[in-house]
Amino acid sequence: MHSLNEEKLKTELLTVNMGPQHPATHGVLRVEIKTDGEIVAQAIPHLGYLHRCMEKHSENLDYRGVIPFCDRMDYLASMSMELGYVLAVEKMLGTEVPRRAQYIRTLVCELQRIASHLMFFGTYAIDLGAFSPFLYAFQDREIILRIFEELSGVRLLYNYIWIGGVWNDINDDQLKRIKEFCITMSESLKKYHSLVGENKIFIERTRSIGVITKDLAFEYGATGPLLRGAGVKWDLRKDRTYSIYNEFDFDIPVGSGEKGTLGDCWDRYYVRMQEMHESIKIIQQCLDGIEEGAIIGKVPKNIKLPKGEIYQRTECPRGELGYHLISDGNKKPYRLKVKSSCFTHVSMLPDIAPGLMIADLVASIGSVDIVLGEVDR
């Protein structure tokens, strides 16, 4: 009799597909989850829905032609994507970049970081059921995009940072508007934080959920806000400095486990909010220090890199982005391998997910903040 009851009570795991068209997966990510009731037993991410062959394409393009393809990887942080590639080519070419161009690059990259984190803030609030923060964040993001539109001509895929410098010069009116934006932004960031981050419901939804410990982060090679959220003080802008980041004074925010466990969703959220404040600091120093001068250095018309290879990594809003560029002395790259942080982060899902509720899994995926364009390339 006893064994019969056990036979009757036996449960099976139910397989559910989350995605590819699930709005909470931020793109076309399919997560195959095995659920036990409402609790996730296993989550397997399936990638490749947005694969565009960027690495193979770039083998058939000249060095300038690769830049538009770099944009399309992480379409929410195109400026940062371009910078890494351009730095790699410049280092191999030995180009001297004018000071003004370097300042403009830093300026746009930090503005892009704010825009990207605002997007995270908005969509993360949507994931957790609050709609209006998304609209407020987009209002501020619009100001940044408008400035980018005037600088480069387009709103998302800029092709603005060129080999040797930048495309267009920034004028005083735009600098003034950025200055005003910095002041309003640091005020509205505090407002946003009290609207979402300090909300009890938000805290209850995110604390001790989706914990990424320091060990787990090191094991997978996680970077960016994930690593800093786990309490590791690591930022390439400071530790392996590039461009002119060594001249600026800023802090690296790290997670402290203030509301729950160290490395939970709330920590990652808070690290990003703090990073926006740091970016504003960098922008203000940039505005003070910007110099007059040329915006593009001497670059040959047909770029031919010497034989060799280079690995250049930069700190993007979502983590560390690395370009491994191999040249065989021709006009085209022999191989361009991109190391994307989002790919690493999405691979961590099977380790984060077990034991979470489905709604908490959505919160975890949102807090990891992946862009599928960068995962699949």
Next chain:
Amino acid sequence: MSNDILNDLAYRKPITLRVYFKNIYDAIRTTLKGMSITIKYVYGVKPVTLEYPEVREELPANSRSRLFNDVENCISCMQCSAACPVDCIYISAVRREKEAPALKTKNGQAIRLDLTQYTIDTALCCYCGLCTTVCPTECLTHTQDYEFSQYTLDNMKYDYLDPQVRTWRNRLIKN
């Protein structure tokens, strides 16, 4: 397997009565704080959304929208099609006959080739702007035109030698 997972949920410890009421108080307090911010937005912030079909946005001067080639100034140098990363520009040209009257572009370059085809597949174009930067006579430009949806993909192929397409010039190119 499923039991292990259920045990993992044990971190949700039982709470005291005091914590229970404090949680309720905190939830109400912070939600009201958020609501007050939202109400400020309702009455204090002007709407920023453009109501598109009625209000049309003027794009910035160097905006990279629809491409336009002023074929009268084109010297068929093919640099744009070489620079294009997606190969969406199709050009063919023939040598200009010696007897034909000499033509010059706006900036004084002699036209030695006659264009027979200049087509851009706008559906393929990625609007990166690399073709316009290499153009020696600056005849290929991005315009501020952004309303050009079509019913079929074929209609997205613009032949700039077509007289109808040529008439855009008056509308698009200032000066």
